[in-house]
Structures are given as C-alpha cells and as structure tokens.
C-alpha cells in the first residue's frame with residue numbers, strides 16, 4: 001500500500017475558514033478588526049513571495065494587513081525603532097519580521113524587542129520559554145501546523161516515538177517541545193547525529209526540518225510511519241525548470257510510510273493558516289474576548 005497523503009492545503013483552507021468566521025464575530029463584538037504587521041527588509045525574492053501570501057491570507061480572513069518594506073541597507077537601529085512603534089500601536093495585534101535579515105542586523109536582538117504578547121511568530125525568548133515550561137503564549141506557526149496535521153492524522157499522540165531531524169529555534173526545537181507536551185517520546189537529531197537512518201527507523205513519527213533536498217530515504221523508515229516534511233528546497237528539475245522538493249525523498253518514502261505530507265501542499269500552507277490563527281488569538285487576548293478553546 002502506498003502512503004496516505006496528508007493534505008496540508010485542504011487542512012489550511014479549513015483552518016482559514018474557521019478563523020475567518022471567528023474574525024467576523026470578533027469584529028461585530030469589538031468594532032475592530034485584528035491587525036497583522038509584516039516587516040520585510042531587503043529584496044530576497046522567496047521572502048517577498050511569502051510576505052505576499054501572508055498579506056493575502058490576512059485580508060481574506062477579514063483582518064488588516066500592515067506591510068512595511070524596508071531597503072536592504074536598513075540599520076539595526078532603524079528596524080528596532082520600527083518594532084518599538086509597532087509594539088505601541090494599538091491597531092497592531094501581531095508583528096512578524098520576516099527572516100532571514102541582512103547581515104548588519106542581529107536577528108536575535110530584533111526578535112527579543114518584539115512585545116511577547118504581539119509575537120505571533122512565537123520566536124521571542126519569552127514565548128520559547130513559555131512553550132518549554134507549558135505556559136500559554138504563542139507557538140511558532142510551522143511547528144503548530146505540524147502538530148495540527150499530526151493530530152488530525154493520528155488523534156492521540158501519547159507514547160509515540162517521534163524523531164525530529166533538525167534543531168533550529170524556529171522549527172526543530174519548538175516541534176520537539178510540542179510533541180513532548182503531547183506525551184511523545186522525542187528524539188532530536190541533527191548534523192552530528194550518528195547513524196541517522198538507524199535513529200529514524202525507530203520513529204512512529206518523523207518530522208524532517210533540515211533544508212537538504214530528498215535526504216530522508218524510504219528505507220530509513222519504519223513500516224507505516226507518519227512523515228511530516230517541513231523542508232522547502234528549490235531545485236532544478238530534469239526539464240531545467242525550478243521546483244520545490246522537501247527534505248524527504250517522496251517517491252521512496254511513500255512506499256513505506258503510512259501517511260506523508262507532500263511538498264508543496266503540506267506544511268507550508270499550514271504555516272500561513274496558523275499565522276492568521278495566532279493573530280486572531282492575539283487580538284482576542286488583548287481585548288479580553290473569548291474564542292473557542294480548540295482553535
């Protein structure tokens with residue numbers, strides 16, 4: 001049997017529709033719409049594509065999109081001043097500074113400056129700490145999207161062995177924290193891990209967040225494992241055109257896995273849906289407005 005496809009595009013459309021319906025109720029209750037500020041520094045074409053699709057999703061959900069495009073030579077002080085301004089702007093519920101930032105700007109300094117209660121990316125150290133000790137806060141969008149797909153596919157995750165490949169602050173570590181909170185047994189693998197295929201073979205759940213095209217092969221997987229492919233890698237196809245592939249070798253993995261996310265159409269669309277979800281949650285918290293628990 002080939003693996004079930006986990007349709008992230010459909011799951012994201014459904015979450016976006018739920019958020020839009022809740023935004024409509026929020027607007028009639030409070031008389032205002034949630035606002036998301038997205039800051040893009042420089043001209044990186046991939047970043048510009050993401051920023052555009054975030055803006056589109058925000059507006060489609062009935063929220064306000066506030067875009068700030070700054071030149072590539074913006075100084076750290078100028079960016080910090082903009083963050084301060086957005087922190088104190090009551091119309092702004094969520095702030096996202098698109099990464100990566102140009103080399104003259106210390107990303108950690110900028111992320112730390114964002115008001116933790118407007119940090120819809122969940123990258124501020126306060127939110128990383130809240131996630132680590134089980135306090136309410138903002139969970140990073142890509143990890144939250146992975147968790148939502150896993151819960152929809154598997155239901156209860158307790159006791160499952162999850163192997164997360166990658167330990168970045170924006171994907172690998174927060175995914176591992178979320179899975180631990182779901183009572184998985186969690187292994188975090190990285191570039192110094194020895195015999196990665198043997199580690200991966202123990203996994204009921206594999207989350208690949210590496211940035212290496214097609215690295216995880218089908219014969220690394222335990223039969224019927226659930227595979228979440230976070231990787232977004234642009235490669236040149238046989239026809240010379242560029243296309244997106246994940247960190248998992250989809251063709252071989254789908255013969256062994258029980259279920260697998262495609263790239264594109266897997267985790268990526270969920271990231272954006274979770275961003276507008278977090279923005280609505282932020283607006284509701286700031287106004288003391290009650291949302292459904294399970295959003």
Ligand SMILES: NC(=O)C1=CN([C@@H]2O[C@H](COP(=O)(O)OP(=O)(O)OC[C@H]3O[C@@H](n4cnc5c(N)ncnc54)[C@H](OP(=O)(O)O)[C@@H]3O)[C@@H](O)[C@H]2O)C=CC1
Nearest residue numbers: 142166167168171190191209210211230231232267268271
């Ligand atoms: N779908 C989405 O919405 C998103 C997708 N992405 C994609 O996810 C991928 C990962 O992103 P990100 O976490 O930011 O990447 P980083 O480059 O920050 O981290 C990559 C991680 O992979 C590990 N790694 C590198 N090579 C190997 C190897 N050969 N074996 C095992 N582990 C290895 C690194 O280990 P070490 O720590 O030892 O260096 C590191 O921990 C990228 O393809 C990115 O484009 C990212 C964000 C959102």
Ligand SMILES: Nc1nc(=O)c2c([nH]1)NC[C@@H]1CN(c3ccc(C(=O)N[C@@H](CCC(=O)O)C(=O)O)cc3)C=[N+]21
Nearest residue numbers: 050096097098099100121141232264265266268269271
């Ligand atoms: N502060 C910050 N927050 C982020 O969340 C953030 C960031 N910086 N920098 C870059 C990464 C990457 N990221 C993606 C979002 C959507 C898709 C997505 O929608 N992907 C589509 C395909 C899009 C395409 O065709 O290029 C898919 O997988 O189907 C992918 C990747 C968010 N990131």
Ligand SMILES: [Mg+2]
Nearest residue numbers: 001002255256
């Ligand atoms: Mg089978």
